[in-house]
Amino acid sequence: MTDAAENWYFERAARLRDQIKAAEQLVERQKVVSGQQQDEDLIAFAQTNGDTCVQVFFVRHGKLIGRESFVLEGAEGDETDAVLSAFLTQFYSEAAYVPPEIVLPKDLDERLIIEQWLRSRRGGEKVVLTVPQEGQQRDLLEMAAQNAAETLHALRAQWQADKNKQVIALAELGHALGLADAPGRIECYDISTLQGTSTVGAMVVFAQGTPMKSDYRKFKIRGKGSLGAGEPDDFASMREMLRRRFRRAVEPPANEGAPGQAPRKGDQMWQRLPDLVVIDGGKGQLGVAVEVLREFDLFDQVPVIGLAKRFEDVYFPERRDPLVLPRDSQALFLLQRIRDEAHRFGITFNRELRSKAGVMSELDxxxxxxxxxxxxxxxxxxxxxxxxxxxxxxxxxxxxxxxxxxxxxxxxxxx
Known part of the structure; x- marks a missing residue:
């Protein structure tokens, strides 16, 4: 591998590197890591530049038999306790097997509560969370943390390569929509209703082709719109959400000008206008968006389109026929990804509300x-x-x- 790299045969060097790593992993999996023949999971993680990767080592009967990596979304800035607690509850709520011991890199404030919950997942049998200070368990944790860091490094290289696709997709989208420039900031809106209850709105933001989760927003739909009886609920809900969003874009923040009050970060987000608005829906939903933008004198500043669910047609204001993007178009792939993310975000929020409502009802x-x-x-x-x-x-x-x-x-x- 070294000889190949020194002679600039980089592809061959990369293949040899991968073969070496695969051989090392094979040997490592057969390694006896404990003489006590116990079952345990070891969990460590790495964070860099806002990204988090968790590595789980599975030890069964004293042998390291496998590992898994998980990249956590939305964990940027979270404390170690929050990351570990959230991962434990999410991972073991779906795991087929909960071992009697789970080894962690640090203790948790909610350790007793999580142990009790894990015990219920294990059918009442005891589960302990341990934090070793030395020995084989500590060495394995350090290895797991190193693997997590290497996984993040590899993923960042892949993400960097994907940026080239995003640049192409944005340029292609801007050209297809007739925009003066590629849309740097895209906001997508979706309405989510489960079984006719808990209607919510979702706003997701993509910046330079990637999710900007700090700017995502959720809306609890309060009313039924303003067109009176007979208007479809999803139109009315879309109108309410867009009004609440774009009213904040044109009205000054509530604390603006107050002595000693600096503008809040959230206020700055609302006042940032998108380069493109994508509405999940066809002509009807798009028409609602156009009305709201006209209401706030933003129609000439903010381009807006509708993405119909059935055929993925793109609808424009004041144009009869939709645009049909090629099925292999990077622009279409980007629009679909943004629309699907808005749908996922809305559904997740809807389920959270329904779950909390159920808990509140029981506790009441x-x-x-x-x-x-x-x-x-x-x-x-x-x-x-x-x-x-x-x-x-x-x-x-x-x-x-x-x-x-x-x-x-x-x-x-x-x-």
Whole structure:
């Protein structure tokens, strides 16, 4: 491999490097890492430039039998505790097997709660979270963290290569839509309703062809629009969401000019106009968007299109026939990706609201548990199942709770 690299045969050097790594991994998987024949998972992670990768080593009967890497979305700026806690609950809620021991790089504030939840996932058998300071477990954790860092490095190289595709897609999209420049900032809007309830709106933002999650926004739909009876609910909901978004673009922030008050970061986001608005829907939804942009005198400043669901046709304001992009078009792929991300974001928010509503409904039935205690319980334990599994002492330790209220919860749920 070294000889190939020195002679500038870089492709051959890369292939040899991959073969070496594969051979090392094969040997490593057969390595006996413990003489105690126990089952355990070891979890470590690496973070760089806002990206997070978690590496899990699976040890069964004392042998390292495999590993998995997970790149976490939306974990930028999160504390170590938050990353580990979120990963543990997400990973083991779907895992086919929960081992009796899970090895972590640091202790967690919510360790006892998570252990109790894992115990329920293991059918009542004990599960412990351990943090080794030395020995083979510590060495394996360091290896897992190194692997996570290497995975991030490789992914960043791949993402850099993908940027070339994004540049091409944006240029192609700008040309196809007749824009003066490639759209640097694209905002996409979608309405999500599950079984006719919990209607929500989703706004996702792509900057230079990649998701800008810090600017994503969720909307709880409050009303039914302004056209009166007979208007479809999704049109009215779209109108409400777009009005709330673009009103903030033209109106000054609430604290503007207040003594000693600096503009808030969120206010600056709302005032940034997109280079392109994509509406998930056809002519009807697009017409609603046009009305809202005209209402705020933004129609001549903000290009807007509708992307119809069925045939992926692109609709323009004041134009009868849609644009049909080639099926292998990078511009179409980009529009589909943005629209699908808006749909995913909206559906996720909808499910969160429905889940919280279910938890609130159950807790409302418990004597002595009012809105404040309910809020603190959800903040502390996250979901209803964890609340049910918590001990009286853990429940009573939550802000605003006491032993009597904790006992009322345990009595209500029959534990």
């Amino acid at each position: 039935k418990v004597p002595g548990i009012g809105p404040r205690r309910r809020k603190e319980l959800l903040k502390r334990f996250g979901d209803l199942e964890t609340i049910k599994q918590a001990s009286i002492e853990e429940l009573a330790a939550a802000p605003g709770m006491n032993v009597a209220a904790a006992e009322a919860i345990k009595d209500h749920f029959g534990d």
